Structure formats: C-alpha cells, structure tokens
Amino acid sequence: MTAALTAGCTRHGPGDDGRAPYETPSAASGSLLAVKIDNVPAARPQTGLDAADVVYAEQVEGGLSRLMAVYASTLPKTVGPVRSxxxxxxxxxxxxDEPTLAYSGAQQKLLPLIRRAPLRAESPDEAAGAYYRSTGKAAPHNLYLHPARLLPTVPGRAALSSGFRYGPAPSGGTPETARTVRYPSARFAFTWSAQRDGWLVSMDGTPTVTPDGRRVVVATVVVQYVKIRPSRYHDVLGTNTPYTETVGSGRAEVLRGGRSYDATWSRPAATDGTAFTAADGARVNFADGQVWVVFAGAPS
Structure with a gap:
C-alpha cells in the first residue's frame, strides 16, 4: 500500500472487506519521517499531527510528555512545533530502516550518539532551509518543519514496523468508551465516538484539535506498559531524562471499535518490530488508520 492516504479521516483498507489482514513487511521500502513534537500547552494546537501514520507518546523530564509523529503514507505541508x-x-x-529524524537539538552529550545512530538526523543545524519560526507562538514553541524539504517522497506503509498488523477486530475484548493514561505531570485521554468511528484525543484535560479546530480522531490506541528508568542525561535544569525501554516484552491494551483487548507486546531486539499478541498467541489486528502508542510505566 504505497499510495498517499488522506489525512485526518478514518481510512479503511485490507482486512475490512474480508480479505487477508495487511501486515507490514520487515523490509522497508524507503526512509520514513519521524518528527519530535512539542506537547506542552503553549505548543498546542500542533500542526500536522493528524496526518501521521503513528504517534508515539513518551514521558520526559518533570513527568511531562512529548510526541513522536511518524509519516510513511503521506506528508502534510507543515509539522510542528518541533522539539529536541x-x-x-x-x-x-x-x-x-534508516528513518529520517527531524528534531531541534538534544542534550550536548547525546549528540554523538545521534550522529552514530543508523538514521538520517536532520535538525536545523543540518537542514536550516527545511525549518522556520512561526510568529503565532513564542519560542521555543514556534519551530516548524516543511517535511517535503527533507523527504520529497513517502515510502508507503511498508516502511512501518513489521510488528503492526491491520485487519478485522479480534474476537472477545471488553466494552471500553474511555481510557486515560497518566504521567506524573501529564495525561492522555481517549473517548470512543461511534459517530466518528474512532477515539477522540484529549491531552492534559484539553481536547486535541488541529489548527483549524477539528478534533483529532484515531483508529487504534495502544497502551504499552514498559520500564521507564533514569537515563545518563539531564536537562539544563539538572532534571534527569527518563529512558523508555521499548525492547523486551510486557503487557499492552489495544483499543479499537469501542472495545479493549488485552495483549502482550514483544520486541526481542532493537531491529525487530513490536508484535502484539492475544493470550492464545494470535496477532492482535489494528483498525486501519492512525495509531497512537502511549508508553505507560509498568507496575514494579
């Protein structure tokens, strides 16, 4: 599936009409774009968030949150605000497979690791012409990206993780109309809307909207329970940066169609995709459309 998909709407594809579920292959068909996006109130509403194939939510310093939006099927005109x-x-x-990472810098001691990582790192230092400062928000919440200046073409959904599988809803599950994930200083809430056939997103108690006021609606929400531990790095105030461990295995909840499905996630090695399976070992399909993966701290 390499054709561009329309952003901001529910997308139906393989598996929805009785055909075999679509699973992304392990080999990517080109570089996708991952953008680090600011998520404090001063940065909202974000631009281009609704066009992403996948949005990852992670905990950062002070118990706050930050997003990583991944684009493989289509590129919006603008994305931001971009952060570190x-x-x-x-x-x-x-x-x-060698993704392009758009970001606005990092802790000084982390920069050598970014340079050695198997990805194409594109901050304003490397690609100044792809970024601009908006007058609508105060710095540092006003740095935006023109994605097409970093990635002229998109690789298609085949560039996503091999762990993602799209198709008919699993059997079983329990009715679920609302789910909240809390960090020490942030929270994500998802409310099922049968009318919109998706989950309405709210962050820190405020509806998540596009710049023109449309609610952000996602097809599948994954709450992935992981170990969140201190890293070797600190911010400019000396606050430790949390490290989210995404290699390993653990519990997950997959929300789709107004129901919740218990799952186990497994990613044996960093180069593997993350597979989600039910208790009987069957793969848990996602609804076709945007996926939000929220990393939640696993109970100790």
Missing part, C-alpha cells in the same frame, strides 16, 4: 530528541528515541527508531 531523547536517548530512548534512538532505540525506538531502530525498528525502521
């Missing part, structure tokens, strides 16, 4: 990278981003991105 974290060490755990490098591990998360290893599952993709």
């Amino acid at each position: 990278a974290r060490e755990s981003d490098l591990e998360l991105l290893r599952q993709f």
Whole structure:
C-alpha cells in the first residue's frame, strides 16, 4: 500500500472487506519521517499531527510528555512545533530502516550518539532551509518543519514496523468508551465516538484539535506498559531524562471499535518490530488508520 492516504479521516483498507489482514513487511521500502513534537500547552494546537501514520507518546523530564509523529503514507505541508530528541528515541527508531529524524537539538552529550545512530538526523543545524519560526507562538514553541524539504517522497506503509498488523477486530475484548493514561505531570485521554468511528484525543484535560479546530480522531490506541528508568542525561535544569525501554516484552491494551483487548507486546531486539499478541498467541489486528502508542510505566 504505497499510495498517499488522506489525512485526518478514518481510512479503511485490507482486512475490512474480508480479505487477508495487511501486515507490514520487515523490509522497508524507503526512509520514513519521524518528527519530535512539542506537547506542552503553549505548543498546542500542533500542526500536522493528524496526518501521521503513528504517534508515539513518551514521558520526559518533570513527568511531562512529548510526541513522536511518524509519516510513511503521506506528508502534510507543515509539522510542528518541533522539539529536541531523547536517548530512548534512538532505540525506538531502530525498528525502521534508516528513518529520517527531524528534531531541534538534544542534550550536548547525546549528540554523538545521534550522529552514530543508523538514521538520517536532520535538525536545523543540518537542514536550516527545511525549518522556520512561526510568529503565532513564542519560542521555543514556534519551530516548524516543511517535511517535503527533507523527504520529497513517502515510502508507503511498508516502511512501518513489521510488528503492526491491520485487519478485522479480534474476537472477545471488553466494552471500553474511555481510557486515560497518566504521567506524573501529564495525561492522555481517549473517548470512543461511534459517530466518528474512532477515539477522540484529549491531552492534559484539553481536547486535541488541529489548527483549524477539528478534533483529532484515531483508529487504534495502544497502551504499552514498559520500564521507564533514569537515563545518563539531564536537562539544563539538572532534571534527569527518563529512558523508555521499548525492547523486551510486557503487557499492552489495544483499543479499537469501542472495545479493549488485552495483549502482550514483544520486541526481542532493537531491529525487530513490536508484535502484539492475544493470550492464545494470535496477532492482535489494528483498525486501519492512525495509531497512537502511549508508553505507560509498568507496575514494579
């Protein structure tokens, strides 16, 4: 499936009409684009978030949150605000084939790791012509990206993780109309809308909208329970940067169609995709459309 898909709407594809479910192959068909996106109130509403194939939500310093939007099927005209990278981003991105990472800098001691990582790192230092400052927000929440200046063409959904599988809903599950994931200083809420055939997103108690006021609606929400530990790095205030471990295995919840499905996630090595399976070992299909993966701290 390499054709561009329309952003901001529910997308139906393989598996929805009785055909075999679509699973992304392990070999990518080109570089996809991952963008680190600011997620404090001053940065909202974000631009281009609704066009992403996948949005990852992670915990950062002070218990706040940050997003990574991944684009493989289509590129919006603008994405942002763009913010800095974290060490755990490098591990998360290893599952993709030499992705392009757009970010606005990093902790000084982390920069050598970014340069050695198997990805194409494109900050304003490397690609100044792809970024601009908006007058609508105050710095540092006003740095935006023209994605096409970094990635003229998109590789298609085949460039996504081999762990993602799209198709008919699994059997079983429990009715679920609302789910909240809390960080120490942030929270994500997802409310099922039968009318919109998707999950309405809210962050920190505020509806997530596009710049023109449309609600962001996603097809599948994955709550992935992972180990979140201190890293070797600190921000400018001396606050430790959390490290989100995405290699290993653990519990997950897959939300789709107004139901919740218990699952186990498994990613044996950094170069593997993340597979989601039910108790009987069957793969858990995602609904076709945008996926949000929220990394939640696993109970100790």
